[in-house]
Structure formats: structure tokens, C-alpha cells
Amino acid sequence: MEHWIVYLLNGLYFASFLFLTSLGLSIILGVMGILNLAHGSLFAIGAFVAAWIVGAFGDNSPLTLFLVGLLAALGVAGVVGLALETSLIRPMYKRALEYQLLITFGALLLIEDLIKMIWGGTAYYASKPFTVMGNFGIGSNQYPFYFIFAMLISMAAGIGIWMVMSKTRVGIMLRSISMDREMAQAMGIQIGKLNTLAFGMGAALAGLAGALIVPTTPALLGIGMDPLILAFIVVVLGGLGSLKGALIGSLIVGETRSIGIVFFPEIELPLLFLIAVIILVFKPEGLFGR
Amino acid sequence: MGVKNAILKPKFLVYLGCFILLLFIPRVLPVYHLILFESGITFAIMALGFNLLLRYTGLLSFGHGALFAVGAYAVGMTGKYFPELYRIEILIPVALLASFVVSAIFGFICVRHTRVFFSILALALSMVLFALLVKLYNITGGSDGIHIELPVMFGKSFEGMKRFEFLSGAYYYLLICVFAAATIIMFAIVNSPFGKALQSIRDNEVRAEMIGIRVRRYRLYAFILSGLFTGLGGAMWSFVNGHVTPEIAEWVFSGEIVYMTLLGGFMVFEGPIIGAILFTYLRLYAVSITQYWMFLIGATLIILVLLLPEGITGGFVKLVSKMRRAPSTGVAQC
Amino acid sequence: MLRVKELKKDFGKVRIIDCAAFEVRADEIVSLVGPNGAGKTTLVNLISGHILPTSGRIEFLDRNITFASPYKRIKMGVARNFQITNLFLDSSVLDNVRTCLFSVYGKIKRGILPASYYRAITQEAIEILDLFGISEKKDLTPPNLSEGDKKILDTAMAFALKSKFLLLDEPTSGVATGDKFKVMDTIVSAIRREKMACMIIEHDMDIVSDYSDRVLVLSEGVIIANGKPKEIMEQDNVKEILFGVRA
Numbered sequence: 102m103e104h105w106i107v108y109l110l111n112g113l114y115f116a117s118f119l120f121l122t123s124l125g126l127s128i129i130l131g132v133m134g135i136l137n138l139a140h141g142s143l144f145a146i147g148a149f150v151a152a153w154i155v156g157a158f159g160d161n162s163p164l165t166l167f168l169v170g171l172l173a174a175l176g177v178a179g180v181v182g183l184a185l186e187t188s189l190i191r192p193m194y195k196r197a198l199e200y201q202l203l204i205t206f207g208a209l210l211l212i213e214d215l216i217k218m219i220w221g222g223t224a225y226y227a228s229k230p231f232t233v234m235g236n237f238g239i240g241s242n243q244y245p246f247y248f249i250f251a252m253l254i255s256m257a258a259g260i261g262i263w264m265v266m267s268k269t270r271v272g273i274m275l276r277s278i279s280m281d282r283e284m285a286q287a288m289g290i291q292i293g294k295l296n297t298l299a300f301g302m303g304a305a306l307a308g309l310a311g312a313l314i315v316p317t318t319p320a321l322l323g324i325g326m327d328p329l330i331l332a333f334i335v336v337v338l339g340g341l342g343s344l345k346g347a348l349i350g351s352l353i354v355g356e357t358r359s360i361g362i363v364f365f366p367e368i369e370l371p372l373l374f375l376i377a378v379i380i381l382v383f384k385p386e387g388l389f390g391r
Numbered sequence: 392m393g394v395k396n397a398i399l400k401p402k403f404l405v406y407l408g409c410f411i412l413l414l415f416i417p418r419v420l421p422v423y424h425l426i427l428f429e430s431g432i433t434f435a436i437m438a439l440g441f442n443l444l445l446r447y448t449g450l451l452s453f454g455h456g457a458l459f460a461v462g463a464y465a466v467g468m469t470g471k472y473f474p475e476l477y478r479i480e481i482l483i484p485v486a487l488l489a490s491f492v493v494s495a496i497f498g499f500i501c502v503r504h505t506r507v508f509f510s511i512l513a514l515a516l517s518m519v520l521f522a523l524l525v526k527l528y529n530i531t532g533g534s535d536g537i538h539i540e541l542p543v544m545f546g547k548s549f550e551g552m553k554r555f556e557f558l559s560g561a562y563y564y565l566l567i568c569v570f571a572a573a574t575i576i577m578f579a580i581v582n583s584p585f586g587k588a589l590q591s592i593r594d595n596e597v598r599a600e601m602i603g604i605r606v607r608r609y610r611l612y613a614f615i616l617s618g619l620f621t622g623l624g625g626a627m628w629s630f631v632n633g634h635v636t637p638e639i640a641e642w643v644f645s646g647e648i649v650y651m652t653l654l655g656g657f658m659v660f661e662g663p664i665i666g667a668i669l670f671t672y673l674r675l676y677a678v679s680i681t682q683y684w685m686f687l688i689g690a691t692l693i694i695l696v697l698l699l700p701e702g703i704t705g706g707f708v709k710l711v712s713k714m715r716r717a718p719s720t721g722v723a724q725c
Numbered sequence: 726m727l728r729v730k731e732l733k734k735d736f737g738k739v740r741i742i743d744c745a746a747f748e749v750r751a752d753e754i755v756s757l758v759g760p761n762g763a764g765k766t767t768l769v770n771l772i773s774g775h776i777l778p779t780s781g782r783i784e785f786l787d788r789n790i791t792f793a794s795p796y797k798r799i800k801m802g803v804a805r806n807f808q809i810t811n812l813f814l815d816s817s818v819l820d821n822v823r824t825c826l827f828s829v830y831g832k833i834k835r836g837i838l839p840a841s842y843y844r845a846i847t848q849e850a851i852e853i854l855d856l857f858g859i860s861e862k863k864d865l866t867p868p869n870l871s872e873g874d875k876k877i878l879d880t881a882m883a884f885a886l887k888s889k890f891l892l893l894d895e896p897t898s899g900v901a902t903g904d905k906f907k908v909m910d911t912i913v914s915a916i917r918r919e920k921m922a923c924m925i926i927e928h929d930m931d932i933v934s935d936y937s938d939r940v941l942v943l944s945e946g947v948i949i950a951n952g953k954p955k956e957i958m959e960q961d962n963v964k965e966i967l968f969g970v971r972a
Contacts, residue, residue, distance in 0.1 A: 136507050138453075138514075189693060196700075199451045200508055201655070203696050206453070206646060210689025218683060326642060330515045337508065371519045378500055582839035584827040587816070591824045594813035601811070602886060603799050603828040 107242050108270065108359050116355025117255035118310045122328050123335035123347045124262060127308030130336065131279035132299035134198070135190065138205040140327030142212035143304045145180060147174035147311030148320040149216055152225035155315070163229035170227075171254070171312045178308020179301045181212070186300035191293070217322055226320040231316035232301040251313045258309060262302075263344060275299055291388060334377045398418040412502075413567050422555050426631060427675065429558060432570050433628035437651050438663030439577045440620025446657045447581055449593030451510045454517030456645035458494060458618045460524065462625030463635040465489035467537035468530075478543040479565070486626035487619055489500035493520075494618025495611070502610040517645055524637035536636030539629045554633055565629055573620060574664070580616065581660065589613050643685070647674075650688055653695055656702025665704060726751045726922050727772070727890055731928045732781030734767060734946075741767045743946040745781070749890070754923045756933045756954075759943035760966060765926045766808065768943065769892050772924070773805045774798045775826065785890065802889035804833065806896060808880070808926075810875045814865040818878055819863040823850040825885040850885070856915050858907070873900035873908075880912055884919075891916060893925045897932065905929065909936055942966065 122144055129137045137143075151170035158166060177209050185208055193201045234250060236243040266272035273297055278285045286292055310328065311320075320326070335354050339346025354373055417425055437459055444450045465486040470477050476485075501512045524531050531537070541549040541557050544565065549557050573575070580586055588609055591599045596606045629635050638644065654673075655666020677687050699706050727749040734742040738759040741764045749755050757765050770776040772783060774795035783791045790798055813821050826846050827833050841847060854860035857877050859870075867875055885949050896912060897905040913936050916923050927933050933940060940959060942950040944966045950957040957963050 130493060134507075136511055138511070189697075192697060199445075199449075199510070200696055200700065202451060202453075202507065202510055204648070204693060206649070207689045207692035207696065210685040210692065212648065212689075214683045214686035214689065218686070326518070330518055333511050337512075370522045374515060374519045381500070381503075579837065579839065582841075584824070584832040584839055584840055584843070585828060585834075585837075587820055587840050588826045589832040590816055590820070591813045594815045595811060598807075598811045598813065598882075600796060601799065601805075602825045602882065603796070604824075604833065605796070609833075 102312075104242070107244060108363060110248060112356035113252055113352075114355075114361030115358055116250045117352040118314055118328065119331055119335055120347060120351035121255050121258055121306045121310035121313070123332040124259065124337070124344065125303035125310075126332045127303075127336050127343070127347050128262075128275075128299050131260060132275050133190075133296050134282070135141070135201045135205065136333075137300075137303065139185065139208040139212060140303070140307050141327075141329030142209050142216070143178045143182060143307040143325070144311035144328045145216055145320070145325035146212065147178045147308030148315050148324055149220050149225060149311075150174045150177050150308070151312030151322040152227040152315040153220065155227035155229060156225060159338075163233050167227070167230040167316070170315075171309060174312030175305045176308075178311070179305030181308075182304020183297055183301040185304070186297045190300070191296075196360045204309035213322070213325075222322055224321045225315070226319045227315040228317070243322075246300060247316055248356065254309075258306065259344070259348065266344070270272070271295070271298070281351055299357060311384075330370070331373070334373060338377050338380055346347055404570065410567070410571055414564070417559050417563050422559055425559050425563070426555065427671055428562060428668070429566055429631045430628065431671035432566055433624045433631060434648075434651065434667035434671060435624075435664040436570055436573045436586065436627065437621045437624030437648065438655070438667040439573060440617040440624065442527055442652055442657050442663040443577065443580065443620070443646055444617045445612055445652060447586060447593065448589045448610060450506060450613070451609065451649070452501075452513040453510050453615075453642065453645050453649065454513030455506075455617075455648045456642070457497070457517035457520040457623055457640045458490060458621040459625035459628070459644070459648070460520065460635070460637070460640035461488040461489050461493045461618075462622030462627075463629040463632075463639060464524070464531065464537070464570075464625075465622070466542075466626050466629045467532075467539055467635045470542075471532075471537055478539065478545075480545065482542055482625070483569075483626060486622050488623025490618045490625075491615060494615045494622070498611045498614030498618070502607055502614060514642060514645065516665040517640055518642060521637055521640040522524070524640055531637070534637055536634055537635050539635060558631060562630060569623070569627060577620065578660065585609075585612075597615070647688065650692055653692065653700075653702055656704030656706070656708075658701045659704040659708060662702050666702060669703070726753075726786060727858055727924075728782075728784040728899060729772070730782040730784070732768075732771060732783065733779045734764075734771060734776065735779045741946050742771065742778070743818055745943075745946075745948050747941055747951055749922050749924060751889070751922050752917070752920045753938045754916065754925065754936060755939045756937040757924055757926045757941050757943060758928070758930070759966060762945075763943040764946045765943055766894060769894055769924070769926060771803065773803060773892055799886065799888070803892065804842060804886040804888035804890070805892035806876075806894060807881045807920060808894040808898070810867075810879045812875060812878060812882075814867050817864050817866055818854065818859060818870070819847075819850055821867070821878060822853055822881055822885050825882050826850055827924045829887050830884070853881055853885050857884075857911050873904060877911075884912070884915060886920070891921050891923045893923065895926050895928065897927070897929065905932060906935075920951060930958070 122140065126137060126140050151174045154170035154173055155163060155166045157232070189204050189208060190201060193204055212384055231245060231247045234246040236245050238244070266276055274285070274290050275298070278290060278292060278295060282292065311325070331354060335347060335350035338353065339350030358369060358373055359375060362369065365372060396499070416428065420428060433710050437455070441452065441455050444452055466482050469482055469485055496515065497516050500516065504512060526535055531667035541552060541554065544561055588604050592604065592606050592609060600606050625639070651666040652663045653666070654670060655664065656662030678684055681687065695702065729748070730746050732742055732745040733740065745768060757768065759765055767776065769907065774790070774793060777792055781791070782789065785798070785801060785803060788801070788839050790801065815825070816824070823840065823846060826849060830846060832843065832846065851860055851863065854863055857880070857918065859874055859877055859881070862870060867878065870878065875898060876899050880893060883891055883893070893912070897908050900908050909932055925937070937954050939952065939956050940950070941948055941956050942963050950960055950963045
């Protein structure tokens with residue numbers, strides 16, 4: 102029985118990253134209508150930044166370093182996102198959507214090799230924060246505190262985004278753009294600046310997710326590709342542009358993966374994808390889509 | 392205007408000329424370059440298939456590497472499990488059949504969605520195939536892949552021959568014929584009423600549905616046709632490369648397919664062919680001077696999209712039409 | 726040919742179409758007029774299948790099409806043009822019309838020859854373009870056409886579908902005033918020649934009176950008049966709605 106609690110909690114842990122990544126993807130997709138193929142690379146940037154910071158100063162105060170790392174990951178990924186949007190994506194607004202996809206794909210390739218240039222091809226481990234936090238017992242199993250920490254951070258970010266979107270002026274403007282771009286423009290909302298902001302936000306969320314993962318998984322080249330696909334699956338499952346959809350989608354995918362690994366350890370991605378496809382066959386707009 | 396008239400058109404003569412030239416290439420190129428060129432030709436077949444979707448149906452697929460892999464692995468697995476059937480006359484149809492099945496499945500899933508979702512859904516499906524190819528190592532050889540033996544061609548066995556001899560001899564001519572046939576068939580498809588219907592779907596799917604074209608169904612047909620060509624390219628490539636590994640199903644190769652099509656120019660029918668052949672040489676050259684190959688493709692892709700979105704042939708076409716218009720009288724009319 | 730019975734359409738709490746009932750006989754040209762916001766385009770959308778009614782019944786050739794998909798209705802013979810032109814932007818004018826013909830003749834599934842080898846169909850496409858006066862522009866693409874020409878092309882495409890019943894939503898809007906009658910002449914003579922029935926949304930009352938067999942006046946979702954142009958234009962309630970003239 103207690104095994105199941107552990108599986109469920111593992112699923113929640115996995116869902117936390119998914120949630121952050123897919124929320125970011127969903128914001129960009131909702132506000133700008135662009136599917137950001139470079140999203141996984143922004144995740145990877147976050148992972149490398151955080152892992153590097155934690156490892157760079159020896160074994161001292163790993164928790165503080167990790168917190169710094171989280172913030173740095175958020176910041177760097179966000180800045181890279183802003184740079185991407187202003188330099189590459191903006192000129193593409195007037196062009197067909199396919200060109201925007203191509204540009205983000207080009208960015209993906211660029212960033213992957215940039216990471217290689219900066220950090221080389223080795224793996225960056227940052228497990229200190231994980232071990233330092235220790236475990237607690239669930240029945241006869243040990244469950245890491247770090248997992249709870251990650252879930253809390255993720256929840257905090259989610260609540261933060263929700264509050265920005267519903268309470269602040271900027272958030273409401275962002276939402277109105279995602280609902281009806283022409284109308285928003287007609288009402289005088291500055292689409293350009295808000296687009297940049299949305300992209301930056303989405304990128305920062307991806308970077309944060311990447312940073313959160315390094316205590317359990319080393320930062321490696323290509324670490325961002327699976328999160329990209331999974332985030333996409335979540336967004337498609339949960340329905341476009343919906344925070345609730347991202348949340349529920351992440352939970353479904355997270356738990357399915359966690360339980361699936363127990364029975365079919367090899368089939369991770371294909372299994373998840375199969376489930377997503379089945380749902381899409383019956384409901385092409387996703388579970389909560391518009 | 393009949394077939395006779397068409398044959399005498401200048402463009403047709405140019406193509407005929409190119410075909411004849413191609414027949415002489417083995418005498419001109421050193422073996423190493425010849426094999427590279429053959430690689431390029433197999434990519435060209437694949438790129439033709441890819442562009443049917445991109446240019447003529449308006450769908451951008453980031454997962455075509457998987458379809459290429461299906462053709463290649465069809466050859467490999469037949470060799471591994473049914474060595475008695477390892478003849479080229481059987482291998483090509485088998486590869487086409489496998490491509491048909493997988494494209495039908497992929498296509499059915501992908502075409503029901505908007506164009507943007509289509510692109511990344513194709514990417515996701517290709518990643519699934521990649522994962523399966525790697526993890527089911529008992530069947531597929533995993534990340535080691537499968538070695539490709541020289542096939543029996545029309546009754547003649549090449550056992551014992553070195554691969555480069557095989558490739559610079561009989562196989563080259565077979566490949567050129569397959570390439571010519573593929574080009575002719577694709578040309579026919581693109582200009583047929585079916586091709587026109589695809590283009591109307593690309594231009595305005597609402598209106599296309601309104602004039603009685605079932606959009607989803609024809610997109611699926613286009614996807615399957617595209618997959619057939621791509622798989623054929625993969626199968627022909629497997630003999631050239633001698634080995635098939637899961638990497639060809641990965642996203643990087645799918646991205647290279649997009650890249651080479653864009654490089655050559657997707658607006659012109661011949662563009663992808665030129666892009667594919669050019670790309671094979673470019674890649675070899677670039678890999679020899681830097682390890683940051685993805686950075687190069689990424690950067691040049693961005694430059695292409697920003698400055699020369701219609702690729703080399705597109706730029707060429709623009710240049711030609713500018714030159715045609717250039718001689719204008721500078722004298723004002725009184 | 727077309728029978729509409731007690732058709733109602735609500736959008737939320739707002740009733741856009743209220744108990745519309747009328748008939749259109751084969752080879753009749755009926756104009757649908759009324760002030761802006763009366764619901765004319767909604768009515769056309771209901772007939773073409775782009776919107777489904779809240780209640781009521783639509784019959785075409787004695788068959789119930791109330792909830793049939795647009796695709797089915799096209800196959801049965803109901804075609805329409807669009808107020809905001811809906812063209813194949815990257816294809817030539819010739820191809821725009823020719824693809825419609827290919828669809829009608831079922832060539833899309835069975836044709837394997839290059840499109841230009843279908844000489845009869847290509848010729849017919851050119852003839853249709855000729856009929857509508859835009860055949861010199863056959864190799865241009867729509868972005869290079871004037872607004873009026875785009876409208877004409879849109880109508881030509883609907884015409885090319887050889888339907889039995891044509892729905893035209895303001896076919897002359899955007900056309901230069903001097904050309905309006907020429908365009909209508911073309912369209913109407915083509916329609917009469919093919920013995921199609923037609924329903925036209927039109928604002929220009931001169932065109933309405935010159936070309937219609939019958940006129941339906943729609944105001945706030947209700948059909949307030951149904952009869953020959955001359956007759957209904959004498960009716961007081963019609964005059965008030967259309968011209969703001971109080972008797």
C-alpha cells in the first residue's frame with residue numbers, strides 16, 4: 102500500500118517540472134500563437150546554470166547555492182528568452198506560422214551547441230542539495246524532502262502566475278491578447294511589448310524547471326528534448342492556454358509515467374504518447390481546450 | 392498539345408540532358424566523392440517527398456527522419472530475419488509497404504490538427520519511433536543498429552565484392568533510375584488535379600472544404616505519398632551507408648531534412664533536390680572544420696529564414712526575373 | 726426547390742432569426758434585403774450549413790437538410806460565395822476556378838495526368854472566366870487583383886460548382902459602381918442559362934428591382950415582406966424599413 106503512496110508522490114514530483122515547463126509553453130503559445138521549439142533548450146540552460154553554480158564553489162552551503170542557482174536559472178533563461186524574442190521572433194510576426202517554427206527550431210540548434218561550447222560535453226552533477234535535505238519515512242520507505250521542496254516551488258510559481266494573470270493589469274492584458282488578438286490590438290494594447298514579456302515569462306519558467314531537476318538528474322547535453330515533447334503532450338492534453346489544463350495534464354502525465362515505470366520500465370515516452378494520442382482521437386481540442 | 396509537344400519543350404530537354412550527364416558521373420568522380428553523391432541522391436528522393444507536404448500541401452513536418460528510418464530499417468530487418476528474401480526486387484517493395492503502414496498511422500494522428508500542432512506532433516511521433524528503435528534492441532539491434540549486406544540484384548549476387556565496387560558499379564545505375572522515376576512520378580503528382588487540390592488546401596482549407604474537397608482525407612493521402620518517397624530514400628540510402636542506426640529517426644536528422652529543403656528552396660520543384668545534394672557536401676565540409684555542427688546549421692537556418700526564405704533556387708528565380716526586367720528605356724515619354 | 730419553415734436562430738438570449746418561412750422555386754432569383762443587422766448573413770449561413778438553427782426546418786429538393794454538414798449540402802447542390810472573399814491566394818485565377826471544376830467532375834480522385842492536359846476542363850474554366858470578364862487575368866494570383874475582381878472570382882468559383890442553388894452574399898459590394906450592372910448582368914445571365922435558383926443578399930435597390938423575380942425583406946430577424954419587387958416596394962412597412970419614409 103505504502104508503495105503506492107510513494108509512486109503517487111513520485112508522480113507528483115515529476116508533474117512539478119512538467120507543470121512549470123508546460124505552463125511556460127502554454128503562455129507563449131496562448132499569447133503569441135507560437136509553438137516554441139526552443140523551449141527544451143531553455144530548460145537545459147536552466148539546468149546547466151543551476152548545476153554549475155552548485156558545483157562551482159565546492160561543497161559549501163549547498164542549499165544557499167542552490168537557491169541562488171534557481172534564481173540565476175530563472176534569470177538567465179528569461180533573459181535568453183527576451184533576447185530570442187526581440188531579435189529573431191519579432192521580425193517573423195508578419196510571416197506564416199511555419200517560419201516562426203523554423204526560427205525557434207534554428208534557435209534550438211544554436212542553443213544546444215552554445216551549451217556545448219560553454220559547458221562542454223560532460224555531465225554536471227548537483228546532488229548535494231538533495232542529500233543535504235535528507236529523507237523522511239513513509240511506512241518502511243524513505244522519501245526525500247527534496248521532492249517536497251520541488252513541489253512547493255512549483256506550486257508557488259503556479260500560484261504566482263495565476264495571481265499575475267488574474268489580478269494585475271499586465272496579466273489581464275496578456276489574457277485578453279490570448280483570447281482575441283485583434284480585439285486587444287484594437288483596444289490599444291501594446292502587443293509587441295507584451296509578447297516579449299510573455300516569451301520571457303515562459304522561458305523563465307522553463308529555466309526554473311530545468312534548475313529544479315538537477316539535484317536528481319545531472320545536466321547533460323540533450324536534456325531538454327524530452328521535456329519539450331512532454332510539455333507539448335501536456336499542453337495538447339490539457340487544452341491550449343489553460344492553466345488548469347496544464348495542471349491537470351501534468352498530473353495525468355506525471356502519475357502515468359510514475360506508475361507506468363513500475364510495470365513497463367522501458368516504454369516511458371511511447372506509452373505516454375500513446376495515451377495522449379488516444380485522448381486526442383476522441384477530443385482533438387484537449388481535455389479542457391477551447 | 393500532346394505528349395509530343397511536351398517532349399520538345401526546352402525544360403524537358405534540359406532534364407534529359409541532366410539524366411544523361413548523371414549516367415557518366417561514375418567515370419568522372421573518384422570513388423569517395425561518388426559515394427557521397429549517391430548519399431545526396433537518396434536524400435534528394437527523400438526531400439522530394441518532404442516537399443510534397445511542405446510546398447504543395449502547406450504542412451511542415453519535423454519528424455520525417457522517422458519515415459526515412461522506416462525504409463532503411465525495413466531493408467535491415469529483412470536482411471536480418473529473412474535473408475532468403477534479400478533481393479532488391481523484394482526489398483524495395485517491402486520498404487514501400489512498411490513506409491505505407493507507418494505513414495498511414497503517423498498521418499492519421501497528425502492531420503486532424505492545425506498546422507502548428509501538426510509540426511510538433513510529427514516531431515513527437517518520430518521521437519517515439521526513435522525510442523522504440525533504441526529500446527527494443529532484441530529486434531532492432533538497439534543503438535548498434537543493423538549492418539546492411541550487399542543485396543542480390545535481379546538474380547546477380549555481389550557476395551564477396553567490396554562495397555565501394557558495388558556502389559560505383561551496378562548499384563549506381565539502379566539508383567539513378569529509381570531517382571529519375573521518383574522525380575517523374577512526383578512531378579506528375581504535383582501537377583495533377585490531385586496536386587492542385589492539395590494546393591488549394593494549402594491556400595485556404597475552409598474554401599477547399601467548401602468546394603467539395605475533404606481536407607483531412609487529402610492531407611492524409613499527401614502524408615502517405617510523402618512517406619513513401621521518404622522511405623524509398625531511406626531504403627536506397629541504407630545500401631550506400633552500409634549500416635542503419637536509430638540516429639536517423641532522431642530530431643536532429645529531421646531538422647536536417649527541413650534544412651536541406653529550405654536551403655535548396657522549397658518554392659521550386661527542383662529546389663529540394665539541389666538542397667539535398669548540396670547539403671551532403673556542406674555537412675561533410677563543416678564537420679571537418681568544427682565540432683559545433685548544430686550551431687552552424689542553426690545559425691544558417693536562421694539566416695536563411697530571415698534573408699533568403701525561398702532558398703537558393705528561390706533567390707535564383709528572383710535574380711533571373713530581375714535581370715529580365717532590367718533593360719528598361721531610360722527615356723521618358725513625351 | 727428550397728423550403729424554409731419556421732426557422733429560428735438564437736445566439737444566447739438574442740433571437741437573430743424569428744420564425745422565417747419562405748420558398749424558392751427552381752430557376753427563381755430571390756433577393757434578400759433589409760437593414761444592417763437584420764440577420765441576412767445569418768440566414769444565408771443557416772441555409773449553407775455554416776450555422777445550425779435553434780429550431781425549424783430547411784428542406785432542399787424535398788430532403789431535410791436542417792442539420793446537414795456544409796459538405797453534404799454542397800454535394801446536394803447548394804453553393805455560396807463569401808462576403809469577405811475566400812480565395813486560393815497562392816494559386817492562379819485559372820487554377821482557382823479549374824480546381825472547382827476538377828472537384829465537380831471527380832477528377833481529383835482519379836486524375837493522374839498533369840492538370841493542363843485536361844483540355845476540356847481547362848477550356849471550360851477559361852470560358853467561365855470569360856463569362857465573368859476576368860479571363861485576361863487568368864495567370865495572376867488573387868493578391869494581384871482589384872477588390873472587385875476578387876469578388877467576381879469568388880462568385881465565379883461558386884458558379885463553377887454547377888450547383889442547383891446559389892447563395893450570393895453581396896456579390897457587387899466592392900465593385901466600382903459603374904461596373905455593378907455589368908457584373909450583375911454577367912452573373913444573372915449565367916444563372917439563367919444554367920437554370921439555377923439563386924438567393925442574393927443585396928443593398929442596392931436598383932439592382933434588386935432590375936434582376937430579381939422576388940424579394941424577401943428581413944427586418945430584425947422577421948420576414949416582413951415577400952413578393953415581386955414592384956409590389957413590395959409600394960408597401961408602407963417596407964418603405965419605412967428600407968428608406969426611412971413614413972407614410
